[in-house]
Each structure stands twice: as C-alpha cells, then as structure tokens.
Amino acid sequence: MSVLEVAGLAKTYQRNRKPLEAIRELTFTVDAGQLVCVVGPSGAGKTTLLRCIAGLLEPTSGEVRLNGEKVTGPPRGMAVVFQEYGRSLFPWMTVRQNVERPLIEKRLSKPDRRAAVDEALSAVGLLDSHDAHPWQLSGGMQQRVAIARAIAYQPSVLVMDEPFAAVDAQTRAELEDLVRSIWQRLNVTIVFVTHDIDEAVYLGQRVLVLSNRPTVVLEDVTVDLPAERDQISTRSHARFAELRAHVYRLVQQAKKGLRETSPTL
Amino acid sequence: MSVLEVAGLAKTYQRNRKPLEAIRELTFTVDAGQLVCVVGPSGAGKTTLLRCIAGLLEPTSGEVRLNGEKVTGPPRGMAVVFQEYGRSLFPWMTVRQNVERPLIEKRLSKPDRRAAVDEALSAVGLLDSHDAHPWQLSGGMQQRVAIARAIAYQPSVLVMDEPFAAVDAQTRAELEDLVRSIWQRLNVTIVFVTHDIDEAVYLGQRVLVLSNRPTVVLEDVTVDLPAERDQISTRSHARFAELRAHVYRLVQQAKKGLRETSPTL
C-alpha cells in the first residue's frame, strides 16, 4: 500500500521575472515503511521536491498525496530535517529545548519527553551538550541536533535533506546505522536525500535518481541487497559495487545531460 | 620556508559560565605553496582552528604567525570559505555581485573583475545563474558561489572549511580537481578542512588528523602520492588505499578516545 504518491509534480520558480523550470514532471510512489533515497545533481530540485512533500511549498502543477489525502499544508506525523540545519534550529532554545519542543506540541507527558530527548541526544552523541545553545556548537553538532529532533519526534514519515553533510566519516557511518535501526524498529517511511551515492545504496531499498534541471525521474533503482546490512560486509558485497557503479553512471549522465555549464579552468 | 606557523594554540570557550576546552594544544607549520588537509571528528575544533588562522577569533593562548607576523586580525591576501556557506553570502547581492565585491576592494579594474568573475563562476558551473540572488539557489549552488568568490579573489592563502559538503559526488570530484589545478597554477597555500577521508588523501600533500576535544594533533600524515593526480588512477593506487585506511583508523581512534557519548539506541 502506498503511503506517499507524487503525481505529475512540477514546480516553476520566478527568478528576476523570468520563469525557471526547476521540476518538470515527477511521478512516483512510496509504500508504507519503505526507505527511499533520492540522489541527483546539485540544483536538480531535491530540496524543492521535499518541500512539496512536507507541504511547505505549493507545486505549480501536479500533486502530492499522503495516505490518499492531498497535501496542502504540513501533514501531521511527519518530521523534516532541513538542509539548512543551522537556520532550522531555534537559537533562543538550548539543544534540549530544541529537541523537546515538538514533543510538547505532541502532548507527550513530561517523563516520556525526557526519556525520548535523552535517548535521541545520546544516539547522536550529544547528551553532554544538552544545555548548550545551537550557536555554541560546531556545524556537525548542529546537524546532529536537527537529526535528534526528528527521531525523538517518532514520526510516521521522516523526510531528510542531506542530513549527514556536515559530519565526519565515522559519525556518518554510525548515523547511517542509526537511521536504519530506527526505520526497522519503528516501521517508519523514510525519504532520504543525499549526494553520497554509497550512502544512498547502503541505506535505501530504492534509489530515485533525478535528472538535471528541468527535472524528471531518470531511473528508479531497486536496491536488492539483503535487509540486514552492516558497514563492513554490505559495502564489500559485489552487488553493492555494481549498484553503486550503476547509480554513479546515472548521476554522471544526468549531470552531463542538461548541465548549465561544465567546469573548465 | 614556512608561511603559516601555529604554535601552542589553545582555545577555551565559555558555555553557560563553565569553561569548555575546545583546543588544548596545536602546533604545526605549513610551507609556502603547500596543500594541507585537516580531518578530525565532528566538534574537534577544526572550525575554531580556521577562525584563529583567519584572524577572526582570538586564541586563549599560543599564536598564529603568517609570513612571520603574528595574526591579530584578518590578514591581507587570505580568502576563507566558511562552513556556514548559506549565511556567508550577502543576500542583498546577486551571485555576480557576491563574487565581484571583494575584487572591488582589491581595486581590480572593471574588465579584469569581469573576466575573473566569469572564469570563477563558469569553473563552478554557475555562469547561468550569475544574476540570481543566493536565496534563489539550491544549497549546493550556494556553496559553489562561496567557492567561486574565494578563487576569484586569487588569494595567497586559501582557507576552506568543508567546502564541498553540500554538492553531489560528481560535482565534488570536479571541484576537487579544480582546487588542485588552481593550487598548482597559482602556487597558493591551502588549508582544507574536510570530513571526507578519501578527499583529504586525494587532495593533500599532508593530512593533519586532529583528536577529539580537547584537541591536539594526533598525527601529521604525509601523503606520498605522485603530484599528478586524477580521480581514476590516483584513487585506485595501492598507496592511496593504505593512506586512506591509516587515516580512517586514526579518526576512528580519535573519536573513541574522548568521545562524549557513544551512539546507542
């Protein structure tokens, strides 16, 4: 059963009074409890797509349906990790308050909130910094706060926009496993944007490869790796290498296709 | 001859009236025209170090010397790419103006400026978006504007803080080669912070591995790969794999060492 349906989605921005066709046509569905990764060249429209799914941006045409209902505003039970993690944290709140605030909205009892916040913060390794303000943290730490906020929220749909861009390799691997373990434990539906192809293949059940602007779905790659994954064995799997190479080629092709200008110097 | 000397550098922040020892003791030098990469766990103090080098932050003790002179304010001829790329672009200027503005300060003639801006923008693949405002761009595009601004500036020292965090794999590879080509052509000294270990080894002549907080230099790894590098052959070099593995182990060790809390869930 598909939880999320994106049908004929198109978005055209206005830039200096000229139309800028960011997304031409996107159609795909995500089943309940699926983990879908989205990759595509920089500027392809991944963030635009996520903002449409999150009900924060109105598409120019087409629609997004969640549990069969058209999305017209931020839907209930969805958590979003924004690409601009720095600006999405509230500077007037401490780390703990940032994570706890949405739970208050959800009317969780105080002890439950406390437990959920502590668990999420220790999962991203920030329990010690719980009383710091976001601007007292490093970039990677800020990003981890945003992740902790999303997982503490225990959403039914989790939407993440390049959530590990600012953390080191080791932490990144740990967070990848964290996302997979949460996904398996809570049966949450995840849409995960990344520009790291290894990460997309390692995490996802499917990888949606987007073309360059104006954007369409280039290919919907099914990741037929075993459900039990771990950093060492999965990544050394032969099929992993194949998939990785395939997706890499697709992205390369996407970029060449409609690239604005190609790097020279 | 060493251009940059960091001697006994230490930085302690105040967080909620308690001292927080970010950097304990850093000592190293960078020779003229060297390309040094800095890696370390999230929150290690890489950004703090760069801000001290850029003369934007006063160290608690120790000092930074540039060309033998103690750094007390932003030195001449240095360009910085900030980790918070989004916030470091001027929202009231177009992409072109953002790149051009520092050149006006440098008193470049108008045609020279134009040429430099066009070259830098096309190098990062953004010439078509020259008249957009930063907030009309995707995250990766914003980051590339910040990079274009730094390279158009033709600095003698270039300091970059995770400059490719928000771009896709393909673009990242292109930008890596761009940095190396500029470095070789202009003989600029580069300090490059990254959390991608492959990138550090691929780019640098040396990789400085920082420990966890309170930070010291864990190891100063010399990258003894040939000076002519390219994405395919260098990365498949046996020595590359060795170095990569070595640095990875170091970072892992750094993280374990003084890690605040380890991921669980």
Next chain:
Amino acid sequence: GGSDDEPGQTGADGTTKLSVGVIPILDVAPIYLGIEQGFFKEQGLELELQKAQGGAAIVPAVVSGQYQLGYSNTTSLLIAASQGLSLKVVANGNNSTGEPGKDFGGVVVPENSPIRSAADLAGKRVAINTLQNINTTTVNKVVRDDGGDPSKISYTELAFPEIPAAVANGDVDAGQVVEPFLTIAQQQGMRVIASNFAQTDPKLNVGMYFTSQQYASQNADVVEKFATAMKQSLNYADDNPEAAREILSSYTEIEPEIREAVTLPQWPEQIDTNSVQVLSDLALQDGLIEEQPDLTELLP
C-alpha cells in the same frame, strides 16, 4: 464615590464642591486668597483649583462640564462667545493699573534699542504670547494711537518665559510680557516702551471668571454664592497687596526678590463693561471675530 465627591453637586453637609480652572499666574491671586480667608467656605463652597496652561484649555473644559468655573482672559471669552459657545461671566478677574509704565504687562526692548515709542514697533519683529488675542489687539491699538501702522508688525508667538531671552538674543526686536517676566526683563536691563493694557483703557478688563450658560441656569444659587465670595476676595486682595504677594508663594515658584518687585494688577469687584466693549471692538477690527457677541448675554 457618592454625590459628596462629585464636583458641582451639593453634598449632604450642604457644601458644594467646585472645580475651577485657573492659570497659575499673578492674576488669580484673589481666588487663592479667598480660599485662604475662608470666603468661599462661608458660602458653603469648597473650591478645587485646577491649574491649566491657558484659557484655550479651560474654556472647553468648562463648556463640557469638566470644570464648573474657570478663569480666562477677556478676549478669549469674546472669541468663544462669538463662535457660539454659551458662556456666562460670573465675576470680575483683574484689570490694568491704568498707569503707563507701571502696569503688570508691557512691551520691552533691549536697553540700547532704537525703538523709543510704540509707533517705532511698526516694521519690527515682536514676540507675543498668543497670536490673535488680547495682547496683539492691545499692542496694535497702542501703536495705532501712537501714529504707527500696526499691520507692519510681524508677530512671533513665544511663551512668556522665553520672550525676555529672545529679546536679549536679538531674535526679536521687542516682546510683550506680563509679570513676573516684566520685572525680570527690567532687572536684566530692558526698557518698557509701552504699557499695552493701560494705554488701551485705564481700567482695561483683562480677565474674568466664567461658567457655562447651562450650569449658570441650572445652579443659579451656586453661581450667586461664588460671585459673592469672589467679590469679597477681589476686595480683600485689592486692600491687602502684601497678602496678595505673600500668597503667590503658595502656587507659583516666583523668587522672593521678584515677588516683592512685581507690579500687581487691580482687582475691582465690578466688571468694567466699557472696557470689555473696547476689547470687543478691537477684536472685530483686527479680524479675530466676525461679529460682536451679545455682551448682555455674556456678562452678568
């Protein structure tokens, strides 16, 4: 509160509380004296004096019933009456001393000014407290009588306290002031070249106490009692100038030396109808009003 506290109403104990709007200047010394001497109490009145900055604030307050009575200069009352505001004068206020050079208001110039007499004011800049009011009409009259052309005077409005300073600074050529600024200006060496009140009419009526027609007709007895006590007060003030000087310290901040030196106005108990008519004529002549108010309506 009960009717006891309501100003304008007679309380259970037979005393009537009255709010009276006054300007804290020399002119109203008698009403303060009257309270001190108990003249109002004898009539069963308890006055609550409200200090305001000028007739322009007091007239509307009386008309709207905020104050039962008020003090205002005569020309303001004439203007208000001719604009159709129904006012009723209750008692006399104060009058000119009638002695040029020794009145409580006059026109001052710097010591070395070429201006020697009122006629010289033509073509000059003159500071005045309120444009288009009693001071301009009387200065105009004095200039006209002296053979000058008052239409050539350029008036500038300044508050009394600033007029001596403006004259001294040379920002204006002359200024019309009343006590205590007349004394202050003279002590700073300025000359008085005209006494605009005294030279308009020796008994010139400068201010009066008034109420609204409505209040007067509904509370004729209260108004009558106020008038009686006021007359007593005026007489007492006229007879005891030292007491009048003394009472100034209770509601003004005039320095003791100045207090001793100021010229006090006359406080006759009768309204000089004749001089009110003069002011009314002048107001009409200078265009302050378009038609003369009915003085029999206005005056008691």
Next chain:
Amino acid sequence: MRSSRTGLGLLGLLLVAAVFEVLPRAGLVNRDYLPPASEMAGKLAELLGDSAFWTATGQTLRGWGAGLAVAMVAGVAAGAVIGSVPVLREFTASTIEFLRPIPSVALIPLVVLIYGSRPESALVLVVYAALWQVLVQVLYGVADVDPVARDTARSYGFSKLSIARNILLPTALPYILTGFRLAAAVALILEITAELVIGVPGLGQLIGVAQSSGAVPRTYALVIVVGLIGVFVNSLARMLERRLLHWHPSVRREVPA
C-alpha cells in the same frame, strides 16, 4: 564588565554635565537662561527635600507606567495578530498609516473635553502615542521571522498559538524591546507634556508652574529629573534585554570570548 559599562555611562553623563557647566560660565550663553550645571544641581538637591516634588514624581510615574503597560499589551497583541494574518495586515495598513501620524498633541482639546485635567487625559494621550511605537516594531519583528525556522515549526505540527509563542515571540523580541524603549520614552514625553499643557498633576505641572514663574534653575532641575527617569527606564530595558535576549547575536557578541 557590567560595572565598567556603568562607569563609562556615568563618565558620558559627567562629560555632558561639564559642557553645560562651561558654556554659561564662559559666557557663551546667557546664564540667566541657561544656568551652569552646578546651579541646576543645587536646585535639584533642594527638590529632593520637597514632599510636593515626591508626590508629583509618584503621580507622573504612575500615569506613565499605566499608559505604557496598556500600550505594550495592546500593541504586542494587535501587532502579533495583524502581522501574522496577511489579510488583516493588508486591510489595516492604510488606516494605521493615517491614524499614526495624527499628533497626539492635536488630541489635547479632545481629551480635555472628555476628561478635563484628570489623569485620564494624560493616560489617553500616552496610550495613543506609545501604542504606535510598539505596534509598528512588532509588525516589523513578525515580518522578520526566518522562513526556515517557521517551516521547521510548521512541519513539526506546532499549533498556531505555539508558533506565536515559540517562534514569533522570540524573533520579534528584539523588536519588541526596541519598541518598549521607544514607547517608554514617548510615553514619558506625552505624560509630561500633558501635565504641562493640560495641567494634569505631576512633574510636568511643576515644570509649567516654574516656567511661568520665571524660576529658571528650578525648571532645569525638574527637567533633569525627567531625563534621569528616562535613563533609569533605559537601564531597566537593557537589563531585561540581557536576560531575555542572551541568545541573540547582539547580546552574545558582548560576552567576552
């Protein structure tokens, strides 16, 4: 740090006082109209022993405080509602623009009409004048909310009220505090002016009496008191700011690194 700030501020005030001491003494201005600062200070000391002065100060502070409180509550509430509902903002903009510049002083005859020289007159003027200061600042503050922060709140299902409390308020807070400081000053000005012109009891009335009696040093002494009240109010606002805005770049930058 805190104490050195206060010290510098006092130094600044002393410098101003020195200028006002020297100007009349050097004969640059006539000391009949601008007496030396020391003479004003002497009168000030006299005032402190005067019980009428303290009563008047109390009356002024009460009127000012009440007016300011009403204006703050009404201004913040109205600003938040109007600012966050685009339709309201659109439909009220022109009216606000029309009503705002109508000088509160032009309303004096009207309030005299309704309230005479009772304290309510001053209250109406104070509220009217201070309200716009707060309202406009709040409108700008609400417009300054970071879209990413707002989107974050919205996507986490914050209720309208919660967005107002947790996003709108903190963002608008610096603006509100600026509004508070502007409103506090304007309110004080209007309170004093009303007392001066209408005769509402308070410091302004004392100033009026002193002025019309030609008591120059006393006038200045009273004016100085009014100024000092202003300084006091501002330090209060600053204190509030340091507590409420410790997370804001403007405040956190001042913490020694």
Next chain:
Amino acid sequence: MIRRIVAAVALPVVLIALWWLLTANSTSYFWPPLADILKVLPDTWFGERARTDIAPSIARLLIGYLCALVIGVAAGVAIGISPVLRALTEPSLEFFRAIPPPVLVPVIALFAGYTGSLSKVITIALGCLWPILLNTVEGVRGVDEVLLDTARSYRLPRHSVILPAAGPQIAAGARQALSIAVILMVISELFGASNGIGASVVQFQRSFAVPQMWTGIIVLGLLGVLLSLIFRVAEHRALAWYRGWRDAERASR
C-alpha cells in the same frame, strides 16, 4: 492590483462612513457633523494657506527628517559597532531622549534662535533621531556573525555589509521617525512660529473654530499618509532583495 486598492480603502471607507453617521445630527460644539468639517476644508487649506502654511511646514519637516536620517544612521552604525562607545553614550542619549520637546525647545532656541526655521528643523531632527538611531544600533548589533566574518576576512569595509544587513531594521526606525516628524512639526510650531500647519491648528483651537481645527487634524493625517506612501516606495526599492527573499521563502503557503 484591484484587490490591493480595495484593501487599502476598505477600512478607511467604513470608518469615515461611521464618523459621518455618528456625527450627522450632532449639535455638540466640539463634534461637528463631518459634512460641516468637509465643507470648510477646501477654503481653509487650499487657498493662500497652501503656500503660507503648508509649504513651510513640509519643508521644515523634510529637512529635519533627512538630517535625522543621515545623522541617526551614521551615529547608529558607529555606536552599534563599538561596545565602548555605546556604554559611554547610551545614558546621555537616553537622558536627552526622555526630555519632552516642549521643555527642550527653549534650550534649542537659546542656541538656534527663537524665530526662524532653524530651531524648528533642529527640534524635528532631534525627535526623529531616536527611533532611527536606536533601530540602527539594534540592527547593527544583530547582524549575522558569519556575514560579518566574511566581510572581515575579505577586508570589505564594515559598513558595506552592516548597512544592508541592518537595512530592514533601519527601515523600521525610519518609518517610525516619519510619524514622529509630523508630531514634532506641530510641537515645534507651538513655540515661536508665525506660520505652519501646526500653528494654524493651534490657532483654530484657541479661537474655538472647531470645524477648522478638525480639518487641521485631517490635513495632518493626510500628510502622514502621503509621506508614508512615498516612504513605502523608497523602502520597496532599497529593500527589494529583502522582500524578494522573504516572499520567495514564504511563497510557500
């Protein structure tokens, strides 16, 4: 477009209609029927007075306002940047700010003359200064640190970043100052003026010409609207990027 015009006039029309109806049969001397007020409006203001009273008033207002703008922004940036300067000047500035113009006017007049326009221009400028100065100081203090660091490391002059970044808040102050300018224009004319809109209104009030006094209040309101319209156009141009930015990210929903 049409929608915007409707939005702009809807509420005023309702309010005016209410005023009209409520005062239609008014016999109160102080609340004359709106019809009577409007009847005397053209005669009162659009004849000789336009030249002798309206023009000088507006000239003084504009000069005073522009002076305040230049000084306020310049001083605001300086004070905003330097914590030492701020600590030094703040209490003194607060001191003068708290003094009501009616009592400050005599002191200004002592230096700038009692008659003539200079003291009035200074009064207006001084009153407008505070909102501009305060907002500029706050705006400058609130500029994003990363932005400042960027400017510093590229050795850009600080004001080139601070001014636009603090622009929205400076605009808030400038807007506020505009209505204060109108207020002070009136107040300044209460003292030592022989012409001007404020002086005329006060004159009407003193001579109990109530309908004319009301027309004065209306003219002052209209003047305020006109000035704020002009201001809005200027702000629109100067802060186009800001509006674009906020609109773009808000275009959302």
